[in-house]
Every structure is written in C-alpha cells, then in structure tokens.
Amino acid sequence: xxxxxxxxxxxxxxxxxxxxxxxxxxxxxxxxxxxxxxxxxxxxxxxxxxxxxxxxxxxxxxxxxxxxxxxxxxxxxxxxxxxxxxxxxxxxxxxxxxxxxxxxxxxxxxxxxxxxxxxxxxxxxxxxxxxxxxxxxxxxxxxxxxxxxxxxxxxxxxxxxxxxxxxxxxxxxxxxxxxxxxxxxxxxxxxxxxxxxxxxxxxxxxxxxxxxxxxxxxxxxxxxxxxxxxxxxxxxxxxxxxxxxxxxxxxxxxxxxxxxxxxxxxxxxxxxxxxxxxxxxxxxxxxxxxxxxxxxxxxxxxxxx
Amino acid sequence: xxxxxxxxxxxxxxxxxxxxxxxxxxxxxxxxxxxxxxxxxxxxxxxxxxxxxxxxxxxxxxxxxxxxxxxxxxxxxxxxxxxxxxxxxxxxxxxxxxxxxxxxxxxxxxxxxxxxxxxxxxxxxxxxxxxxxxxxxxxxxxxxxxxxxxxxxxxxxxxxxxxxxxxxxxxxxxxxxxxxxxxxxxxxxxxxxxxxxxxxxxxxxxxxxxxxxxxxxxxxxxxxxxxxxxxxxxxxxxxxxxxxxxxxxxxxxxxxxxxxxxxxxxxxxxxxxxxxxxxxxxxxxxxxxxxxxxxxxxxxxxxxxxxxxxxxxxxxxxxxxxxxxxxxxxxxxxxxxxxxxxxxxxxxxxxxxxxxxxxxxxxxxxxxxxxxxxxxxxxxxxxxxxxxxxxxxxxxxxxxxxxxx
Numbered sequence: 253x254x255x256x257x258x259x260x261x262x263x264x265x266x267x268x269x270x271x272x273x274x275x276x277x278x279x280x281x282x283x284x285x286x287x288x289x290x291x292x293x294x295x296x297x298x299x300x301x302x303x304x305x306x307x308x309x310x311x312x313x314x315x316x317x318x319x320x321x322x323x324x325x326x327x328x329x330x331x332x333x334x335x336x337x338x339x340x341x342x343x344x345x346x347x348x349x350x351x352x353x354x355x356x357x358x359x360x361x362x363x364x365x366x367x368x369x370x371x372x373x374x375x376x377x378x379x380x381x382x383x384x385x386x387x388x389x390x391x392x393x394x395x396x397x398x399x400x401x402x403x404x405x406x407x408x409x410x411x412x413x414x415x416x417x418x419x420x421x422x423x424x425x426x427x428x429x430x431x432x433x434x435x436x437x438x439x440x441x442x443x444x445x446x447x448x449x450x451x452x453x454x455x456x457x458x459x460x461x462x463x464x465x466x467x468x469x470x471x472x473x474x475x476x477x478x479x480x481x482x483x484x485x486x487x488x489x490x491x492x493x494x495x496x497x498x499x500x501x502x503x504x505x506x507x508x509x510x511x512x513x514x515x516x517x518x519x520x521x522x523x524x525x526x527x528x529x530x531x532x533x534x535x536x537x538x539x540x541x542x543x544x545x546x547x548x549x550x551x552x553x554x555x556x557x
Numbered sequence: 558x559x560x561x562x563x564x565x566x567x568x569x570x571x572x573x574x575x576x577x578x579x580x581x582x583x584x585x586x587x588x589x590x591x592x593x594x595x596x597x598x599x600x601x602x603x604x605x606x607x608x609x610x611x612x613x614x615x616x617x618x619x620x621x622x623x624x625x626x627x628x629x630x631x632x633x634x635x636x637x638x639x640x641x642x643x644x645x646x647x648x649x650x651x652x653x654x655x656x657x658x659x660x661x662x663x664x665x666x667x668x669x670x671x672x673x674x675x676x677x678x679x680x681x682x683x684x685x686x687x688x689x690x691x692x693x694x695x696x697x698x699x700x701x702x703x704x705x706x707x708x709x710x711x712x713x714x715x716x717x718x719x720x721x722x723x724x725x726x727x728x729x730x731x732x733x734x735x736x737x738x739x740x741x742x743x744x745x746x747x748x749x750x751x752x753x754x755x756x757x758x759x760x761x762x763x764x765x766x767x768x769x770x771x772x773x774x775x776x777x778x779x780x781x782x783x784x785x786x787x788x789x790x791x792x793x794x795x796x797x798x799x800x801x802x803x804x805x806x807x808x809x810x811x812x813x814x815x816x817x818x819x820x821x822x823x824x825x826x827x828x829x830x831x832x833x834x835x836x837x838x839x840x841x842x843x844x845x846x847x848x849x850x851x852x853x854x855x856x857x858x859x860x861x862x863x864x865x866x867x868x869x870x871x872x873x874x875x876x877x878x879x880x881x882x883x884x885x886x887x888x889x890x891x892x893x894x895x896x897x898x899x900x901x902x903x904x905x906x907x908x909x910x911x912x913x914x915x916x917x918x919x920x921x922x923x924x925x926x927x928x929x930x931x932x933x934x935x936x937x938x939x940x941x942x943x944x945x946x947x948x949x950x951x952x953x954x955x956x957x958x959x960x961x962x
Contacts, residue, residue, distance in 0.1 A: 255782040258811060262776045316866075383601035384866065385799070387830040394833070396810055403778070403810030477775050479799070479831065483602055487773045522779035527742055527769040 254401030259519040261399060265408030267515020268415035269474050273492030274511035275419060276466035278504045282439040283459040284355050286362045287501075288346065290370020291467050292489030294339055297373055298468025299480035300381050302335035303388055315386040320394070323476065328391035335472045336465040342373070343464025347457045355456065377482045385481035388472075407476045414473060418466070419508050426504065435459070439502070491518075494533060498540050500547020509549050591635040592628070592894055594620075594881075595655035598666030598691060603643035604772070604799035604827045605691075605745075609668040611870030612691050613638060614861050615877030616665055623881070629888050637661060643668065645675035652676040656685050662894040663688065663884055665877065670694025670716075671744020673709070677701070680708045684896035686887075686903060689713060690880035691873060693821070694748040698926035708900055710926045712880040712914070714821055714845055717962065718931040720752040720793075722843055723818040725959045727791050728760045730951045732816055737766040737789035739780065739804065741796040746772075749795030749820060757793075759961045765789055772800050777807040784815075791816040794840065798822045801840070802831020809836055817841065824937065824944055826867040834942040841947060843934040845914050846872040848946045857913050869944060872914075876929075879912035883920060883928070886910055931960060 273291065281287055288294065307315060309330060310322035323331075350365035392406035426432035437445040438455045446452050471485065478484050491514060499510025517536065521529045540548055596616060598609040613636075620634045628634060637659050641648035648667055655661045656679065663686045667673050670692040680687045681701050687709045689697055695717040700707040727733045736757065740750035750767070757764050766787040768780035781804075784792065792815050794801060801823055808814055819840035822828060829837045850858055854875065861874050884899070886908055891898035909918040920928035938947040 254811075255779075255786065258778045258782055262778050262810075266776060378601075383606065385827070385830075396812075403812065405806075405810070478773070484773070519776065519779050522770075522777075523783065526771075526777075526780050529771070 255523065257400050258402035259523050260516070261402045261404045261408075263516035263519035264512060265404060265412055265515070266518060267495075267512035268408075268412040269470055269488060269511075270492045270495045270514050271508040271511030272411075272415045272418060272466055272470050272473075273489060274496035274499060274507035275422065275504055276463040276470070277493055277496040278501055278507040279463045279466075280456075280459050281496075281501045282504070283435060284351065284456045286351055286355055287366070287493075288343075288370075288460070288463065288467075289363055289366040290373065291463075291492070292485030292487070293370035293373045293377075293482075294342065294464050294467035295471040295474070295485030295488055296480070296482045297342065297377055297485075298335040298339040298471030299388075299475040299484070300377060300386075300471075300482070301338045301468065302331040302472030303386050303475060303480045304381075305331040305334045306388070315381075315384075318387070318389060320389045323389045323391035328472075332469055332472050335468040337468075339468025339471070340461040340465035343460040343462075343467075344457050346464070347460040351456070351460065352453070374482055381482070383482065385479040385484070386475075387479050388475040390476040405477070407473075411473045411477075414469070418469075422504065491533075494537055496547075497537055498547060499549050500544075503547060503549055506547050506549030510547065513548075588633065588635070591633045592630070592888070593659060593661045594634060594636050594884075595659065595661035595664040596636060596638045596666050597641055597648060597651040597655060597664055598639075598668035599643035599672070600638070600640040600668070601642060603669055604797040604825070605668050605822065606643070607825060607827060607867040607870055608691050608873045609666070611861075611865045611867060611873040612665075612668075612877040614865055615690075615874035616881050618857070618861055618874075619878045619881035619885075623885050629885050630892065630894070634885070641667060641669075641672055643672065645672050648672035649676045649679070652679045656680065656683050661685070662888075662896070663899065665690055665880060667692055669743070669745060670697060670748055673697040674744055674748075677709055681705070684708060684900070686710065686884070686896055686899050688880040688884055690876040692745070693719065694745060695752055696748060706900065706923075707926055708896065710903055710921055710928070712876050712883065712920070712928040714843070714929060714934065715927050716749050716795075716820070717752045717756070718927075719821060719843055719934065720749065720756050720795075721960050721962055722931050722934060723793055723841070724753070724756050724760050724762065725955060725961070726818060726841065726951055727793065727816070728762060729954060729959060730791070730816065733791040734763065735765045735788045735790050736762045737768065737784040737787065737792045737815070738764065739768050739770070739777075739784070739792055739794045739796070741772045741800050742769050743772050743797070745797065746795050753793055753795060756961060770796075770800065770804070772797060774800060775803050775806075776810075777804050778811050781807055781811055781813055785811070785813050789815055791818075793817075794819040796820065796822060798825035798828035799831045802828045802833075802837070805832040805836040805839060808839075814839060823939075824869050824872070826869055829869075829939060829942065834939070837939040837942075841936065841938055844872050844937055844944075845929055845933050845935070846875060847935045848937060848944055853911075854913050875913035879910070879914050879917070879928075882910055882912060883917060932957075 309327040312318050346369045350369045354361040390407045396403040495511035495514040496507040499506035521532045599606050600609050624633045639651035689711045693714045693716045698709045698711050738753050740746040766784045770777045817840040819842050823840045823842040887902035891902040904923045936947045
C-alpha cells in the first residue's frame with residue numbers, strides 16, 4: 253500500500269510543476285495563438301535570477317557556499333518574487349521582439365523566433381553564471397515528511413501548494429474579474445474584442461509577461477529539487493508541454509489537469525518498468541490526440557461562453 | 558564541475574567553446590608547424606562535465622611541460638578543444654572536424670562513454686589514435702571487428718574492472734543475500750549495467766531486481782520500492798554523480814538504505830552536492846587516485862587544483878596528464894606523427910614512464926588497450942564531506958582470486 257501512496261505523492265509533486273508550466277503555455281496560446289518554444293530557457297533563467305537574489309540576501313561569497321539557511325525566512329519568497337518579475341519582464345521583451353511581428357499572421361515564424369530568443373537567453377546565462385549547476389537549499393528545511401508510510405520533501409509540498417494557489421487564483425481572475433473577461437474576449441475573437449476597445453497588444457503582452465513569470469517562478473521552485481542549471485529547463489518544459497497537449501492547450505483547467513496526470517503517469521509507469529516511461533507518455537499523447545484532437549479535458553465552449 | 562559559482566575558469570572554457578563554435582581562431586593559439594592534438598568531450602552540459610574541465614587542465618599542463626622541454630620531434634604541441642555538450646551527434650561532428658579539417662594527429666576524450674561509442678568507428682577508420690582518459694565504458698577500446706586494430710587507448714578506470722571489484726565485494730560480504738541493480742538510461746549507465754549483469758552471473762550473485770532511471774530524474778522512489786519489495790539488501794548503482802545523489806535522496810524518502818556500491822562517479826562533487834554530505838556517506842566506490850597523495854602527486858595537485866573548481870577532480874587531471882605524456886613518448890618512439898606508427902609505438906612502448914597515477918611500463922599491447930587495472934584502484938567513501946580511504950573486513954579478505962573479469 254505504501255508503495256502506491258508513495259507513487260501518488262511523488263507523481264503529484266512532480267505533476268505540480270508540470271501543471272504550473274502547462275498553464276503558462278495555455279495562457280499565451282489562448283490569447284495569441286502562439287507559444288513560447290523556449291519556455292525551458294525561461295525556467296532556467298528564473299532559477300538563476302532567484303539563486304542570485306538568494307546569494308545577495310544571504311551574503312554568501314559564491315554559489316558554492318550557499319549555506320543551508322540561504323533560503324530561509326523572507327529570502328526565498330523575495331527571490332521567488334524577483335524571479336517572477338524579472339522573467340516576466342523578459343517575457344514582455346520577447347513578445348515585442350519575437351512574437352508581435354508575427355502574431356496573427358499566417359506561417360510559423362514565431363516558432364523560430366521564440367526558439368532563437370531562448371538560445372540568446374541561454375547564451376547570456378552561460379556568460380553570466382557559467383555552465384555549472386547550483387545546489388539550492390530548501391526554504392522549509394531538509395526534512396522528510398511521512399504521510400501514511402510515504403516520504404515527501406517539504407519542497408515538493410511547497411511546489412504543490414504554490415501550484416494550487418496560483419492556479420486557483422488564476423481561475424478566479426479569469427472567471428470573476430474584468431481582466432479575466434478581457435482575456436477571454438481576446439481568446440474568443442480578437443477582432444471583435446479590438447473593436448470593443450480592448451487594447452490587443454497590451455493583453456497579449458500581459459499574457460506573455462504572466463506566462464514567463466510562471467516559468468521563472470517554476471524555475472526557482474524546482475531548483476532545490478533538481479538544482480539550478482541552464483540545461484534543466486528543457487526537459488521540464490517538454491513534459492509540461494506534453495501535459496498541456498493532453499489536457500487541451502486552449503483550456504487552462506485542462507492543462508493543469510494534464511500536468512498532474514502526466515506526473516502521475518510517470519510515477520506509476522516507473523512502478524512497472526521505468527525505462528518505458530517516455531514511450532508510454534508519448535504513446536499516450538498520440539492516443540489522446542487521435543481520439544480527442546483538442547485534449548482530453550477540452551470542452552471548447554466552456555471557457556469562451 | 559557540477560556546482561559552483563561562475564568561476565573565471567568556467568567562463569574561459571565557455572568562451573573558448575563559444576569561440577571555437579563560431580569559428581574564431583579555429584586553430585586556437587597554434588603556430589604553423591605545431592603538432593596538433595584534439596580534445597572532444599562534454600565541457601558544460603552533463604553531470605560529468607566537471608571531469609572534462611579538470612582533465613583539459615591536465616592536458617594543457619602536460620603540453621606546457623613538453624613544449625618547455627623543446628616539444629616533440631622538434632615541434633611544439635598544441636591543443637584544439639571542442640565541447641560536444643554531451644550530445645552524440647555533436648560529438649561525431651567534432652570528431653570529423655578535428656580529424657578532417659583540423660588535421661589533428663591524436664584526440665583525447667570524450668567525457669561520456671555513450672559518445673565514444675557513437676564515434677569510435679571514425680578514428681578507427683581514419684587511423685587516428687584516441688587516448689580516452691575520462692570515460693570508462695568497457696566496450697570503447699575494443700576493436701570494431703574481431704582481430705582488427707583498435708586505435709582507441711585508455712588511461713582511465715574501466716567499468717568492467719570496476720564492476721568486477723564492486724561485485725567481488727558484494728559476493729564476499731556476509732550481509733549480502735539479494736542484490737538489485739540500478740542504472741541510468743544513458744550509454745554510460747547501460748554499458749555499466751551490461752557489465753553488472755554479465756559479471757554478476759559469473760559471480761553467481763542472487764540478483765532479484767534491475768531498475769533504470771533517467772539522468773534527469775529527481776524521484777526514483779517507485780524503482781526503489783520495487784527493489785525493496787523484492788527483498789533486496791544490497792544494490793549496485795551505475796550512474797553519474799547527480800542522478801546518483803538524487804537516488805540517495807529518494808532512498809531517504811522511503812527510508813531504504815541497503816548496502817550500496819556505486820560507480821566512481823560517486824566521487825564527483827556533483828554527487829556530494831546532490832546527495833548532501835550525510836547521504837553521500839552511503840555508497841562504497843573506487844578511484845585510481847589514493848586519498849593521501851605522494852609528494853610527486855602533491856606537486857601536480859598544488860600546481861593545477863587551485864584552477865579547478867571541483868576539489869575531487871584531481872584524478873582526471875592526473876589521468877589526462879599521464880595520457881598526454883604517454884602519447885608524446887609514443888610519437889618520439891615512432892619518430893613520426895603518422896597514426897599507424899603511433900598506434901604501433903603505443904602498443905610496444907619501450908620507455909617506462911613515471912606518471913602521476915602510477916609508473917607505466919609497457920602500458921598497452923595490441924590486445925590490451927587499458928593502462929590502468931583494478932589493482933590500481935583504491936576503495937573509498939565520503940565522510941563529513943571529504944573522501945576517505947575505506948577498508949573493512951570484507952575488503953581486507955579480498956584476494957586476487959576473488960576477482961573475475
């Protein structure tokens with residue numbers, strides 16, 4: 253029994269980060285019909301911005317000597333806020349440089365331009381921080397919490413908690429506020445929304461800022477588990493994207509569910525044959541796309557009604 | 558270097574790599590008439606990159622020493638460095654570029670065994686000697702087809718010999734009844750797993766489970782729980798440092814700590830950083846460099862290690878230094894940089910060489926391309942964040958007859 257609870261707990265905690273990033277893909281897809289193909293680089297960039305803030309706040313001499321308390325107290329939340337804001341700002345830059353010239357036009361130029369932007373970002377990161385991964389201490393300590401025989405790290409619970417809070421808040425904003433209405437209007441029909449006096453460019457830039465901020469936050473959240481590395485973002489973003497595809501890219505709730513589902517599939521396949529994990533995941537994507545081309549959870553009218 | 562601040566060294570390497578990628582100074586700082594040598598390996602991307610960053614320092618130091626002594630055959634040596642980012646296609650491309658465009662006479666590297674397996678046909682076809690002084694995959698140095706000449710030599714640990722020692726330990730350990738294997742899904746992990754399975758059968762170990770994990774995984778609890786359910790009391794792990802550390806973190810989650818032997822990647826700082834000093838104390842591993850250095854080794858240590866971020870990387874520095882010196886001796890003996898002649902000289906090296914790992918006397922023959930063997934390895938463990946020499950009753954009782962190959 254403990255084995256299955258462990259798989260459930262592990263799957264949910266990995267799934268939390270996938271869900272957060274799957275949501276970030278969905279946000280820009282619904283508003284601009286484009287995606288940031290270098291979201292993984294944004295994750296890595298966010299992790300390093302966060303770690304740099306931790307370094308400055310803790311007064312440690314270098315990344316090698318970040319003490320166990322470097323993330324404690326207010327430092328980690330400040331770093332998370334800083335990472336979110338900084339990467340959100342980079343997201344706006346990317347929108348101006350790599351999306352706006354191509355959004356809404358036929359062709360897939362934005363695919364290449366976002367990938368290119370990511371390469372620039374990664375190269376900049378290499379110059380600033382170097383290729384070495386950095387071990388980040390956990391803000392809530394290194395203890396293991398036991399739940400019915402299964403062990404979970406405090407950071408994994410934190411990821412799950414933050415992911416759920418962010419997603420509930422996002423859901424509420426989308427459904428209950430004027431801003432949400434505006435976003436949904438743009439998603440439904442940009443031309444009409446524009447005629448109604450909505451500033452399309454502003455909404456789209458805002459969507460990219462929010463999406464990138466989520467990536468930055470995700471980077472710092474996952475850093476104490478996977479360590480901060482300029483190369484770590486790619487596989488996380490790829491999995492998150494898979495989750496978004498499974499859940500339905502234009503359905504934020506579906507994306508979140510898809511992210512969690514993917515985490516659970518990963519940990520349960522590992523209970524059977526770990527080396528089959530990637531094969532199972534991508535077979536699952538093919539099956540889902542052939543049966544439900546818009547994702548399992550997509551009811552395309554719900555969000556737009 | 559698995560963890561560390563962006564040191565000037567790392568910056569220099571990435572700048573060099575960037576410069577080489579965009580074609581700036583394709584020949585580095587080589588002068589006309591220099592003997593060109595190549596390095597092709599991962600300097601930045603995989604958990605093993607720290608070994609190559611240290612290794613290149615060793616190569617460069619040896620080149621400086623050779624050049625200061627007048628060079629070889631009256632010519633200076635010069636090193637061209639290519640980062641393969643641990644990607645096999647990039648590594649293959651680098652290999653062709655070094656041999657065909659840069660016209661190097663020998664290549665060092667790679668960092669990752671999987672990449673060596675991806676390109677080993679190239680130097681063998683083009684008859685360019687490769688001295689592998691970092692990656693440990695057993696198959697790398699074998700000829701492409703039975704009876705053919707192999708152009709790949711090694712001055713590094715060999716997985717098969719390392720596996721043999723570790724399994725000999727488990728075989729003799731009275732606490733070991735049921736063994737489990739855990740390996741990452743890279744070429745390195747899978748090559749090591751093959752050695753584990755073949756040798757485990759020869760030792761007659763009772764293997765009750767085999768599990769795999771991805772090099773980027775952060776949670777291996779499912780795999781570990783399966784092994785625990787199967788009644789495993791001892792595990793042999795083949796993985797790079799960081800995933801090895803993640804494995805220990807997962808072991809802590811489910812509070813499952815069987816007797817553990819692991820590949821020497823456990824000695825990398827990345828392992829220590831990922832596992833933390835307490836968990837890092839679990840696995841037993843081997844390295845070719847003893848913990849307490851002799852004065853000769855200490856000299857090289859003091860000269861190079863201040864410029865290397867990872868304090869446990871001295872073994873790589875020494876291996877690479879020795880590898881370059883052995884190549885130099887072979888070129889001298891051959892009186893030529895021709896690949897065939899250099900290979901023949903390497904396989905019949907007359908002059909003994911007092912290196913930093915050991916004194917090499919006829920390190921290679923036509924059928925043996927491994928300069929280091931299991932008896933050159935030292936048993937070690939982590940203790941309070943430092944590597945210590947380790948011994949217990951089982952190790953003391955091991956005799957040469959206990960090792961199979």
